[in-house]
Amino acid sequence: MELAAILFWPALAGYAEAALAYLGDSVRPGRLARFAIWGVRLGWLAQTGLLAAQAAREEGFPWGSWGGSLNLFVWLVVGAYLVWGCRSPFRLLGLAVMPLAVALFVVAWAAGGAGSHTRSELGDVFLAFHVGFVLAAFAGFTLAAGLAGLYLWQERRLKRRAPDVLRQRAPSQEALDRLTARTVAVAVPALTLGLAVGVVRLALEGGGFDALMVAALAVWVAYVGFLFLRYEAGWRGRRTAYLALAGIALVIASLVPVSHF
Amino acid sequence: MRLVLVGTSHHRAPVELREQLFVSAAENRELVERLAGAVADAEAVVLSTCNRTELYLAHGDDEAAQARAFAELTALAGLAESEIAPALYTLTDEAAALHVFRVAAGLDSLIPGEAQILGQVRGAYEAAREADTAGPVLHRLFRQALRVGRRVRTETAIGENPASISSAAAELAERVFGSLEGRRILVLGAGKMSDLATVNLISRGVDSVFVANRSVERAERLARRFGGRAAGLDAVDAELENADVVVASTSASGYVLSAEQVARAMRTRKGRPIFFVDIAVPRDIDPAVNEIDGCYLYDVDDLERVVEESVAGRRGEAVRAEAIVAEEADRFRDWQLSLDVVPAIASLRALAESIREDELARAEGRLGSLSPSQRRAVESLTAQIVNKLLHPPTVRMKEAAAAADGVLYADAIRHLFALEDDDHSARKPRK
Numbered sequence: 001m002e003l004a005a006i007l008f009w010p011a012l013a014g015y016a017e018a019a020l021a022y023l024g025d026s027v028r029p030g031r032l033a034r035f036a037i038w039g040v041r042l043g044w045l046a047q048t049g050l051l052a053a054q055a056a057r058e059e060g061f062p063w064g065s066w067g068g069s070l071n072l073f074v075w076l077v078v079g080a081y082l083v084w085g086c087r088s089p090f091r092l093l094g095l096a097v098m099p100l101a102v103a104l105f106v107v108a109w110a111a112g113g114a115g116s117h118t119r120s121e122l123g124d125v126f127l128a129f130h131v132g133f134v135l136a137a138f139a140g141f142t143l144a145a146g147l148a149g150l151y152l153w154q155e156r157r158l159k160r161r162a163p164d165v166l167r168q169r170a171p172s173q174e175a176l177d178r179l180t181a182r183t184v185a186v187a188v189p190a191l192t193l194g195l196a197v198g199v200v201r202l203a204l205e206g207g208g209f210d211a212l213m214v215a216a217l218a219v220w221v222a223y224v225g226f227l228f229l230r231y232e233a234g235w236r237g238r239r240t241a242y243l244a245l246a247g248i249a250l251v252i253a254s255l256v257p258v259s260h261f
Numbered sequence: 262m263r264l265v266l267v268g269t270s271h272h273r274a275p276v277e278l279r280e281q282l283f284v285s286a287a288e289n290r291e292l293v294e295r296l297a298g299a300v301a302d303a304e305a306v307v308l309s310t311c312n313r314t315e316l317y318l319a320h321g322d323d324e325a326a327q328a329r330a331f332a333e334l335t336a337l338a339g340l341a342e343s344e345i346a347p348a349l350y351t352l353t354d355e356a357a358a359l360h361v362f363r364v365a366a367g368l369d370s371l372i373p374g375e376a377q378i379l380g381q382v383r384g385a386y387e388a389a390r391e392a393d394t395a396g397p398v399l400h401r402l403f404r405q406a407l408r409v410g411r412r413v414r415t416e417t418a419i420g421e422n423p424a425s426i427s428s429a430a431a432e433l434a435e436r437v438f439g440s441l442e443g444r445r446i447l448v449l450g451a452g453k454m455s456d457l458a459t460v461n462l463i464s465r466g467v468d469s470v471f472v473a474n475r476s477v478e479r480a481e482r483l484a485r486r487f488g489g490r491a492a493g494l495d496a497v498d499a500e501l502e503n504a505d506v507v508v509a510s511t512s513a514s515g516y517v518l519s520a521e522q523v524a525r526a527m528r529t530r531k532g533r534p535i536f537f538v539d540i541a542v543p544r545d546i547d548p549a550v551n552e553i554d555g556c557y558l559y560d561v562d563d564l565e566r567v568v569e570e571s572v573a574g575r576r577g578e579a580v581r582a583e584a585i586v587a588e589e590a591d592r593f594r595d596w597q598l599s600l601d602v603v604p605a606i607a608s609l610r611a612l613a614e615s616i617r618e619d620e621l622a623r624a625e626g627r628l629g630s631l632s633p634s635q636r637r638a639v640e641s642l643t644a645q646i647v648n649k650l651l652h653p654p655t656v657r658m659k660e661a662a663a664a665a666d667g668v669l670y671a672d673a674i675r676h677l678f679a680l681e682d683d684d685h686s687a688r689k690p691r692k
Contacts, residue, residue: 154436158433158436158437158557159551159557161559161563161566161567163566163567163569163570164570164574165433165436165567166422166423166429166432166433166436166567166570166571167422167570167571167574170436171439172435172436172437172438172439173436173437173438173534174437174438174439174534175439234531234532235532236531236532236533236534236555237532237534237554237555238554238555239532239554
């Protein structure tokens with residue numbers, strides 16, 4: 001059995017354990033959160049090993065297939081989550097991120113993107129950068145949507161004056177609002193670079209615009225609009241949270257079907 | 262040494278009696294010195310708060326210590342013994358240790374897990390240290406109590422959520438803004454409740470206070486306390502554009518702040534949130550304010566529900582805290598029991614050391630030709646023999662002490678080795 005195929009299982013076990021522990025922690029806050037964060041760390045390390053094993057084995061870019069892209073996407077999302085997830089107020093975000101990571105990781109594996117025999121459809125450096133940047137941007141948008149969801153969930157509890165509103169540790173509303181905007185502000189340049197690399201390759205190798213490119217541009221325009229409204233028009237709070245959720249909905253509704261079917 | 266605790270608390274004594282028994286910081290030193298001085302070789306610590314006055318004594322004669330503590334408390338209360346007796350409790354050794362550990366953990370407090378008591382226990386211990394009335398038993402007891410208090414607060418969530426309306430309001434504001442440092446607070450009304458809530462917010466970093474009141478004079482008085490500014494209620498609209506937290510507690514019969522006023526202010530704030538605390542009855546702020554985007558409004562009933570939930574959560578955590586306290590009380594009991602054998606062990610070791618030194622001195626004539634390094638080797642060899650011989654009985658005696666057989670073993674050692682007493686400076690066995 002190849003190393004990549006072996007490493008899939010500890011990575012999946014780590015993520016699944018984290019998802020379950022986060023679920024338990026949301027019901028009864030306490031020690032389970034520690035198990036959850038260790039599950040995320042160990043799972044992410046195992047997946048890093050898996051990706052390294054894939055990269056060492058393949059001659060080209062090993063994540064060019066949609067299954068492979070999904071594998072890399074999960075790694076980026078969990079990696080970005082780890083930046084904040086270790087801080088106790090952000091643990092709740094794990095409840096949104098980790099079950100999603102488990103589901104997508106299993107789909108990536110079923111599609112052959114997380115095993116040892118990934119086939120490189122994209123052989124050049126241009127495409128590697130293109131896919132890498134675009135996936136990093138989507139990982140950022142996913143996290144921003146998670147933060148926005150957390151904002152709306154907490155806002156609802158605060159507005160309804162839930163008596164146990166303080167029992168669950170969570171970041172402040174202002175922190176969530178700020179982080180959502182910052183995450184999008186980091187992801188948009190990554191998407192811009194990814195798209196620019198794609199356009200340059202297109203210009204060099206020839207070819208016309210297709211539906212995928214139009215959908216990617218639509219996503220780019222939507223998120224640039226988000227940044228304009230947030231930083232120039234002064235939109236904050238609930239409105240930007242809904243915008244971040246609408247953005248990820250647009251990604252799912254347009255890019256995913258266009259690219260894979 | 263026996264540990265004795267005589268005292269009373271909110272569980273047994275009404276507030277009038279607790280007031281009588283309260284010992285101020287200035288009186289504390291005098292009292293511990295009196296307690297420690299009254300019975301020879303006694304140790305004393307006095308813990309006095311608004312909820313309890315407890316005298317901790319360590320002495321060989323627990324009955325004498327109890328009588329002394331009882332007499333002091335009776336004198337403090339200015340009552341006859343028969344009147345005060347029902348309000349007092351007496352605990353000894355492990356039970357007393359368990360009690361002080363529960364106190365330090367906040368488990369004996371009115372609100373489980375309240376943080377102030379740990380500082381008060383530390384203060385009582387420091388006072389006794391300064392007066393030099395805490396000996397080995399009370400040093401150990403109070404250091405361990407402080408550790409228990411810290412352990413309970415770090416290993417459980419007993420102290421995490423608010424236990425008063427003003428702290429609940431401050432924590433909710435933090436849930437909206439994060440840190441309150443540099444935030445602005447607008448206070449409507451200049452009464453006692455505004456004062457309490459403002460103090461709590463200021464303790465968390467709020468640095469700009471604006472007080473608006475019907476009577477500007479009263480507003481100025483409150484504002485001066487917090488280094489803030491004051492004005493009449495007509496200045497509210499302008500201040501609303503800058504405030505982050507609004508605390509309302511006027512005695513007005515209608516709303517002082519309408520939803521329209523707030524909506525108007527929100528338009529100029531570019532979506533910056535405001536947290537409203539309405540602790541007035543009847544309410545000062547139109548409940549419709551809560552429907553405005555970026556506005557969070559809590560009235561006194563909402564805050565009370567948050568506090569009740571929080572206190573219920575603390576009670577749940579108290580079960581875990583009790584387990585920690587029991588574990589530490591066991592540890593203290595083992596240590597206290599080991600005290601019974603410590604003098605015998607010390608005497609035995611002193612005897613062995615004296616024999617070793619005497620024998621080396623007697624052999625001096627034969628060892629005179631040894632070089633310094635050879636002499637050091639002989640010293641080290643004989644010391645090792647003594648240590649190795651005494652190691653098993655030392656360990657066994659300590660184990661026996663934990664199982665409460667320590668005194669029997671200690672007596673046996675004294676008898677077998679003809680130890681005169683437990684003065685380990687004693688060098689000679691009985692002839």
